[in-house]
Amino acid sequence: MRKLFTLLALLIAPALHSQSGTALNIPTDHLIPPAELNTLLAQKPANPPLILQVGSKMMYTQAHIPGAEYTGPNADAIKARVAALSKSAPIILYCGCCPWGRCPNVGPAYATLAALGFTNVKVLYIENDFGTDWAAKGYPVAH
Amino acid sequence: MTSAPTGPPKATPLRTSSIAAIAALLLCAASLTTAAQAPAHPAQKNLLNRPAPPLHRTALDHRTIDLASLKGRVVLLNFWASWCGPCIKEMPLFDQWPAKYGDTNLAVLGISIDDAPADAFKAATKMHIHYPIAMGDAKLGTTYGGILGVPITYLIDSHGIIRARFEGETDPALIEARIKTLLKP
Incomplete structure (x- = not known):
């Protein structure tokens, strides 16, 4: 039995380790589905969120959420962009490079803002990729 | 929380x-790992059964990539990134296929969407990838139907016509099966 548990632990440990710093660590109440963000943006709120694309520049240049700014995944670039903002400023992060559990970018970006004390950060939950879960849904994109 | x-x-x-x-x-x-071949997105350009857009680039190792020169071979064109887990998983397999099926029958090309060429080069070197890899850009991505996620893999037949687009984490067996079909005389 002990050998079985040891074997199981060896098999599972890498999988659990690979989740650290990934999208899987972002609290569920800090996620926003694409449909909800689309609705929010369509309402043209008086205090619109700062939307940061924290993934690939090539993807951003092809198509991005209107109003979104590119910082890429670089923590220094993210910190510089939010340096002058109130800690309660609404911020939305997104990437969409890969399936949610495989995205290497949104988890660290969220952690960067959380460590800085930002309290109103949401992350766009992109299940597959930006093409599938945003562009293909007919939600607006800018080029 | x-x-x-x-x-x-x-x-x-x-x-x-x-x-x-x-x-x-x-x-x-x-x-x-069993994701099926993705259909083209309504919001993106459907290239299936159309001639592959021109592709002429200098690879990271300075080889010339010229898609037009590969007519007569099936071409696997893979868009990837160094930080993309599914990409890193499938690329070493792709690398084996030209030898398996004959490099006069099948060519593999890689296009990285990394921001920094050095990141792509480092990852390709670490994986011992032999096929040519070039850097992509937004213009190429748009030309190829919108590369709004990786991996995305196109299969182009020996006449230069795009016959398949696989998007996201895909069972390599599905891609290989389609290659075998395209290689049949």
Whole structure:
């Protein structure tokens, strides 16, 4: 039995380790589905969120959420962009490079803002990729 | 706050301490490897059964990539990134296929969407990739129907016509089966 548990632990440990710093660590109440963000943006709120694309520049240049700014995944670039903002400023992060559990970018970006004390950060939950879960849904994109 | 979601925002949190959750995690991982060939997106350009757009680039190792010169061969064109887990998983397999099927029959080309060429070069070197890899850009991505996620793999037949587009984490067996079909005389 002990050998079985040891074997199981060896098999599972890498999988659990690979989740650290990934999208899987972002609290569920800090996620926003694409449909909800689309609705929010369509309402043209008086205090619109700062939307940061924290993934690939090539993807951003092809198509991005209107109003979104590119910082890429670089923590220094993210910190510089939010340096002058109130800690309660609404911020939305997104990437969409890969399936949610495989995205290497949104988890660290969220952690960067959380460590800085930002309290109103949401992350766009992109299940597959930006093409599938945003562009293909007919939600607006800018080029 | 809750943590470690495995699905949409309202999904039940993962309990890593339970064996059932571990099994679910493994099953989930397995299911990801069976993603079917994705249809073209309505919001993106459908290139299936159309001539592949021109592709002429200098590879990271200074070889010339010229898609037009590869007519007569089936071409696997893979868009990838160094930080993309599924990409890193499938690329070493792609690298074996020209030797397996004959490099006069099948060519593999890689286009990186990394921001920094050095990152792509480092990853390709670490994986011992032999096929040519060039850097992509937004213009190329748009020309190829919108590369709004990786991996994306096109199969181009020996006449230069795009016959398949695989998007996201895909079972390599599906891609290989389609290659075999395209290689049949």
